[in-house]
Amino acid sequence: MGILIKKGAEASIYMEEWCGRKVIFKRRYPKKYRIPELDKILQIRRTKHEPQMIHKAKEAGVPTPIIFLVDLEEATIVMEFVEGVRIKEILNEISSEERVKICREIGKLVGKLHKNGIIHGDLTTSNMILTPHGSIVLIDFGLSEQSFEVEARGVDLHLMRRALASTHYKYVNECFNAVIEGYREIMGDDATMEVLDKIREIERRGRYVARR
Amino acid sequence: MRDEEGYCLGIESTADDFGVGIATFDGKIIANVNDVYIPEKGGIHPREASRHHAAVAGRVIAEALRRAGIKPKEISIIAFSQGPGLGPCLRVGATAARALAAYLGRPLVGVNHCIAHIEIGKMVSGARDPVTLYVSGGNTIVAAFEAGKYRVFGETLDIAVGNCLDVFAREAGLKPRVDKPLGAVVEELASRGKSFIPLPYTVKGMDLSFSGLLTAAISLLHEGRHPLEDICFSFQEIAFSMLTEVTERALAHTEKHEVLLTGGVAANKRLQSMLKVMCEEHGARFCVVPKEYATDNGAMIAWTGVLCYKHGITIPIERSYVKLKWRLDEVEVPWVEQSTI
Numbered sequence: 001m002g003i004l005i006k007k008g009a010e011a012s013i014y015m016e017e018w019c020g021r022k023v024i025f026k027r028r029y030p031k032k033y034r035i036p037e038l039d040k041i042l043q044i045r046r047t048k049h050e051p052q053m054i055h056k057a058k059e060a061g062v063p064t065p066i067i068f069l070v071d072l073e074e075a076t077i078v079m080e081f082v083e084g085v086r087i088k089e090i091l092n093e094i095s096s097e098e099r100v101k102i103c104r105e106i107g108k109l110v111g112k113l114h115k116n117g118i119i120h121g122d123l124t125t126s127n128m129i130l131t132p133h134g135s136i137v138l139i140d141f142g143l144s145e146q147s148f149e150v151e152a153r154g155v156d157l158h159l160m161r162r163a164l165a166s167t168h169y170k171y172v173n174e175c176f177n178a179v180i181e182g183y184r185e186i187m188g189d190d191a192t193m194e195v196l197d198k199i200r201e202i203e204r205r206g207r208y209v210a211r212r
Numbered sequence: 213m214r215d216e217e218g219y220c221l222g223i224e225s226t227a228d229d230f231g232v233g234i235a236t237f238d239g240k241i242i243a244n245v246n247d248v249y250i251p252e253k254g255g256i257h258p259r260e261a262s263r264h265h266a267a268v269a270g271r272v273i274a275e276a277l278r279r280a281g282i283k284p285k286e287i288s289i290i291a292f293s294q295g296p297g298l299g300p301c302l303r304v305g306a307t308a309a310r311a312l313a314a315y316l317g318r319p320l321v322g323v324n325h326c327i328a329h330i331e332i333g334k335m336v337s338g339a340r341d342p343v344t345l346y347v348s349g350g351n352t353i354v355a356a357f358e359a360g361k362y363r364v365f366g367e368t369l370d371i372a373v374g375n376c377l378d379v380f381a382r383e384a385g386l387k388p389r390v391d392k393p394l395g396a397v398v399e400e401l402a403s404r405g406k407s408f409i410p411l412p413y414t415v416k417g418m419d420l421s422f423s424g425l426l427t428a429a430i431s432l433l434h435e436g437r438h439p440l441e442d443i444c445f446s447f448q449e450i451a452f453s454m455l456t457e458v459t460e461r462a463l464a465h466t467e468k469h470e471v472l473l474t475g476g477v478a479a480n481k482r483l484q485s486m487l488k489v490m491c492e493e494h495g496a497r498f499c500v501v502p503k504e505y506a507t508d509n510g511a512m513i514a515w516t517g518v519l520c521y522k523h524g525i526t527i528p529i530e531r532s533y534v535k536l537k538w539r540l541d542e543v544e545v546p547w548v549e550q551s552t553i
Contacts, residue, residue, distance in 0.1 A: 009464045032493065033486040034453045037408040121417065145416060155417075 107182025226297025291517025405445020
C-alpha cells in the first residue's frame with residue numbers, strides 16, 4: 001500500500017496512485033483490547049462519520065478533499081490528495097501581512113464550520129493546506145463532531161491557539177487575533193464575544209495546558 | 213521542605229466509607245481501618261450515610277490507633293478528606309478531624325480525595341509519573357501530571373462508570389453481598405455472557421458519557437428478550453472499551469510510560485485485562501492499585517496529608533470548610549516533580 005505519510009493513534013495515512021489519480025488512503029486499525037464485534041461497529045461508524053462531516057463542511061462552503069471511495073469492510077477512506085503546502089510549513093516564513101491574511105481566512109473557515117454546527121476537533125496548522133490557487137483546504141475530520149454549543153466551539157478554538165503557540169510561538173497573538181477577526185466576520189460580534197469568554201473559562205480550568 | 217519524623221492520621225468520609233489510616237512521615241502505612249455504610253435498599257442516602265459515619269467514627273479512630281500501636285498524643289498531624297464528595301458525609305470526617313487537631317494541638321491538613329487516590333496508588337505500585345484512570349461510584353477521571361498540577365485529560369460528562377454499573381445492577385434486581393459489591397456481581401454474570409448486544413458507545417474527544425448506555429441497558433432488561441448474562445457482558449464490554457480508549461488517547465498525547473488504574477471499579481478483571489493489552493501495544497507499564505488502597509480508604513488521606521505537610525500545606529480550623537465540588541486540577545502538588553524522561 002503506497003507510501004506511509006502519517007501513523008496516528010487511530011489510523012494510518014498512505015499516499016498512492018489510484019485509477020490514474022494521486023490519492024490518500026486513510027485506514028483505521030483494529031484495537032486488540034476490544035472484542036471484534038464491538039471493534040467492527042466502531043470502525044464502520046467512524047469510517048462513515050468522517051466523510052459525512054467532510055460533506056457537511058463542503059455544504060457550509062469550506063473547501064475539503066473530494067471523497068472517492070468509502071470501504072467499510074476495510075475501514076478505509078480513499079480521498080483526493082490535496083496539492084499545496086501545509087500552513088504549518090509556511091506560516092513562520094512569510095511576511096506579517098500575508099500571515100494575517102491567511103489567518104483571517106482560516107478564521108472565516110472555522111466560523112463557517114461553527115455556524116453550521118461542525119466542530120473540527122483538531123485545528124492544527126498541519127491540517128490546513130494552502131493550494132497553488134491560493135485557497136485553504138481543511139483536512140482530517142477524524143475527531144470532528146456536530147455541536148452548536150459554545151463549550152465545543154471554545155474548545156475547538158482553544159486547541160487551535162495551543163497548536164499555534166507550540167508551532168508558531170513568535171506569532172501566536174498576531175495569528176490568533178487575525179483568526180478571531182475572520183471568525184467575527186462570519187459569526188458576528190455576540191457569538192464571538194461569547195466564545196472568547198468561554199475560551200478564558202477553559203484556560204482557567206487549566207485542562208488543556210500547553211506542553212513545553 | 214520539612215524534614216522530620218512523625219505520624220499522620222487521615223480520615224476519609226466522602227461517600228459510603230468511613231476510613232481512618234495512619235502513615236509515617238517516611239511513607240509506611242501502619243493502620244488502615246474502614247467501616248462501610250450499606251443501604252438497606254437503593255443507593256447511598258447522604259443523610260443516612262453521615263449518621264452511620266458519626267456512629268462509627270470514635271470506634272474506627274480508636275481501632276486505627278490500636279493497630280498502629282501508638283497513643284493519640286504521638287500523632288503529629290491530622291488530615292481529612294476535604295472534598296469532593298457528599299456534604300453531610302464530608303462534614304462528619306471534617307468535624308472529627310477538627311476535634312482531634314484542636315484537642316491534640318496539632319496542624320490540620322485538608323486533602324483532595326482524588327489526588328489522594330493517585331498518591332497512594334503511586335506509592336503502593338511504584339509508578340512514578342503515570343496516566344491515572346480513576347474509576348469509582350462517584351468519579352471517572354483520566355488525569356496526568358503536567359506543570360505543577362494533575363491535569364484532567366478526560367472525564368465523564370454525566371454519571372460515573374461505577375454509578376452506571378450500580379444503577380444497572382439494582383435495576384436488574386441484583387443484591388450486593390458483604391464480600392461482593394454490585395460491580396463484582398455484574399462482573400461474575402458478564403463472565404458467563406456469550407453474545408454481544410450493541411449498546412450506545414459515547415466518547416467525545418477524551419470525554420465520556422454513560423447515561424445513554426445506562427438507559428439503553430435498562431430498556432434491554434425490561435424487554436426481557438436477552439439473558440441477563442449477555443446484557444451484563446455487553447454492558448461491561450462497552451463501558452470498559454470506552455475507558456480504555458480515552459486512557460489510550462491520554463497516554464499517546466502525554467507520551468508517558470505508565471498507566472495507573474485505581475478506584476472501586478479497578479478491581480474488575482475485564483477492565484484490567486483491556487488496559488493491560490492497550491499498555492502492551494504502547495510499551496507502557498500497567499499498574500493496578502490493590503483493592504485495600506483502590507477503594508476509598510483513610511490511608512490515602514494520611515499519606516497525602518504527609519506530602520502536603522512536608523511542603524507547608526496546612527489549613528487553619530476556622531477555614532477548614534468542606535468543598536463538595538473540589539476539582540483535582542485546582543490543586544497545586546509541589547511534591548511531584550516533572551518527569552524528565
